Amino acid sequence: MINKLINRWWKSPAKGASARFGRREEVPASVHKIDPNLVDDRAIDVVDTLQAAGFDAYIVGGAVRDLLLGKRPKDFDVATDATPEQVKRLFRRAFIIGRRFRIVHVVFGRGRDHEVIEVTTFRAFLDSADAAQITGNEKTSKRQLEHVEHAVDASGRVLRDNVWGTIEEDAARRDFSINAMYYDPFTGVVIDYHHGIRDAQKKVLRMIGDPLTRYREDPVRVIRAIRFAAKLTSLGFKIEAKTRAPMGDALKLLADVPQSRMFDEMLKLLQTGHAIDTVEQMKKLGLTKGLYPLLDLVVSRAQDPLLRTALQDTDRRVSEGKPVAPSYLLACLLWADVRQANEKLRRANPRMQPMMALQQAVDQAFDAHIGDVSGRGRLGADMREIWMMQPRFERRTARAAAALVMQNRFRAGFDFLRLRAQCGEVPLELSEWWEAYSLADEHSRESMIDVLARERRQSPSRKATAAFDEEEPVEVSDGVEPARKRRRRRRKPRTGEGSGTSPEA
Ligand code: ATP
Numbered sequence: 001m002i003n004k005l006i007n008r009w010w011k012s013p014a015k016g017a018s019a020r021f022g023r024r025e026e027v028p029a030s031v032h033k034i035d036p037n038l039v040d041d042r043a044i045d046v047v048d049t050l051q052a053a054g055f056d057a058y059i060v061g062g063a064v065r066d067l068l069l070g071k072r073p074k075d076f077d078v079a080t081d082a083t084p085e086q087v088k089r090l091f092r093r094a095f096i097i098g099r100r101f102r103i104v105h106v107v108f109g110r111g112r113d114h115e116v117i118e119v120t121t122f123r124a125f126l127d128s129a130d131a132a133q134i135t136g137n138e139k140t141s142k143r144q145l146e147h148v149e150h151a152v153d154a155s156g157r158v159l160r161d162n163v164w165g166t167i168e169e170d171a172a173r174r175d176f177s178i179n180a181m182y183y184d185p186f187t188g189v190v191i192d193y194h195h196g197i198r199d200a201q202k203k204v205l206r207m208i209g210d211p212l213t214r215y216r217e218d219p220v221r222v223i224r225a226i227r228f229a230a231k232l233t234s235l236g237f238k239i240e241a242k243t244r245a246p247m248g249d250a251l252k253l254l255a256d257v258p259q260s261r262m263f264d265e266m267l268k269l270l271q272t273g274h275a276i277d278t279v280e281q282m283k284k285l286g287l288t289k290g291l292y293p294l295l296d297l298v299v300s301r302a303q304d305p306l307l308r309t310a311l312q313d314t315d316r317r318v319s320e321g322k323p324v325a326p327s328y329l330l331a332c333l334l335w336a337d338v339r340q341a342n343e344k345l346r347r348a349n350p351r352m353q354p355m356m357a358l359q360q361a362v363d364q365a366f367d368a369h370i371g372d373v374s375g376r377g378r379l380g381a382d383m384r385e386i387w388m389m390q391p392r393f394e395r396r397t398a399r400a401a402a403a404l405v406m407q408n409r410f411r412a413g414f415d416f417l418r419l420r421a422q423c424g425e426v427p428l429e430l431s432e433w434w435e436a437y438s439l440a441d442e443h444s445r446e447s448m449i450d451v452l453a454r455e456r457r458q459s460p461s462r463k464a465t466a467a468f469d470e471e472e473p474v475e476v477s478d479g480v481e482p483a484r485k486r487r488r489r490r491r492k493p494r495t496g497e498g499s500g501t502s503p504e505a
């Protein structure tokens with residue numbers, strides 16, 4: 001019934017139609033059936049404040065798409081004819097951000113629960129031929145770009161996009177038709193210029209305008225196409241053939257996109273709840289290489305038990321509204337490199353202090369894969385901490401265990417250990433022990449340590465357990481190997497070392 005209504009409604013010709021800007025269709029609530037309860041109060045508040053000040057303002061983009069599909073949007077964007085300066089003046093906590101694309105963040109609440117409503121000013125539809133032509137890129141041509149509001153590079157990539165325009169111009173510049181609708185929460189009307197409602201109903205992801213030109217303007221749209229295809233695949237959405245055809249050719253354009261933006265886009269692909277579907281989409285589209293080095297790696301390793309489980313866990317956590325850390329996922333992604341490098345180093349230098357070997361292995365993994373995000377100091381430090389903590393889980397003495405559990409990043413390190421246990425890399429018993437230990441009170445912790453010590457005395461041959469305890473030197477590369485063990489090994493070098501339970505890291 002609704003489909004019929006929509007069909008009849010969108011087919012009716014509208015006045016003032018223009019091929020470039022589409023035709024304005026105003027769809028009432030009785031047709032689109034958006035549930036107002038799914039709309040965030042703060043977004044309504046922002047629209048209200050702007051409208052009360054005499055501006056046009058709508059909820060826009062992905063939020064309208066999700067509302068139409070009956071999903072609660074994860075964030076809300078607002079579009080207005082007010083300039084960023086005018087917007088900023090209307091709110092107590094509002095910040096103008098971005099250079100390539102200036103927008104305003106209106107902030108509600110504080111700390112963990114704070115919420116940001118992004119407010120964008122309608123952009124003008126400008127011909128690339130009229131834009132300032134920049135010979136280099138954002139880094140090499142900083143000076144040239146300083147006072148320019150609309151600029152493109154030699155390939156047509158838009159480097160500055162800060163010329164204000166009308167709502168229809170703004171709609172034509174958005175990426176996909178289903179992302180280009182405007183919702184007024186007070187009248188309940190959805191304004192649609194590019195058949196977004198029809199496409200939502202037909203379940204197609206369609207680029208507005210000529211797809212290759214749009215990928216040239218902003219190659220990140222290739223990644224966005226993958227992201228939305230993955231996000232909406234469970235609803236049956238497909239990328240329209242014309243939108244899909246130039247994606248492969250457009251890949252090479254990604255090389256010029258600033259690394260920091262690529263890194264953020266990669267995280268959006270992997271950490272917004274659809275990581276597994278994203279990998280599937282990339283395979284389906286034949287875009288498994290050349291997107292971004294770390295993403296290529298994710299696709300090639302997606303079947304490795306550790307990474308696969310990490311991706312599944314990430315999707316599950318996001319769906320449960322729990323936080324996810326990029327450092328954790330990247331630590332999972334590069335763990336195989338760290339292990340390999342560590343094993344190689346240990347083999348080549350049997351006398352090398354295990355912790356030193358692990359440090360060097362980590363450095364090598366960073367050099368090989370994370371060089372391009374070296375500016376992200378905290379992220380790298382967190383990954384290193386997760387990895388360096390692993391051997392310490394094998395030391396279950398009273399002192400070592402108490403110190404480890406007190407570490408700031410214990411939870412991330414422990415989650416990583418548990419993942420390794422799930423994948424058979426270390427015994428489950430070890431991660432279960434740590435889980436119990438971390439939850440226990442002081443008295444119970446002492447008894448847990450006593451039990452271990454007793455077990456070890458009673459059955460010293462019980463490797464699966466005893467191999468992780470530290471009171472006696474053990475044959476594991478725990479990174480903090482006691483001197484006694486090193487001396488013994490020097491006299492009698494071992495081959496095929498390890499108990500099968502060691503992380504070898
Ligand atoms: P999500 O649900 O993941 O937030 P979204 O569609 O809201 O998806 P955003 O990155 O939040 O994506 O962008 C908001 C809107 O801004 C989009 O819906 C789209 O209309 C527009 N937009 C964002 N990035 C681009 C781009 N690179 N090119 C054209 N339009 C864009």
Ligand code: MG
Pocket residue numbers: 061062063075076077
């Ligand atoms: Mg959004």
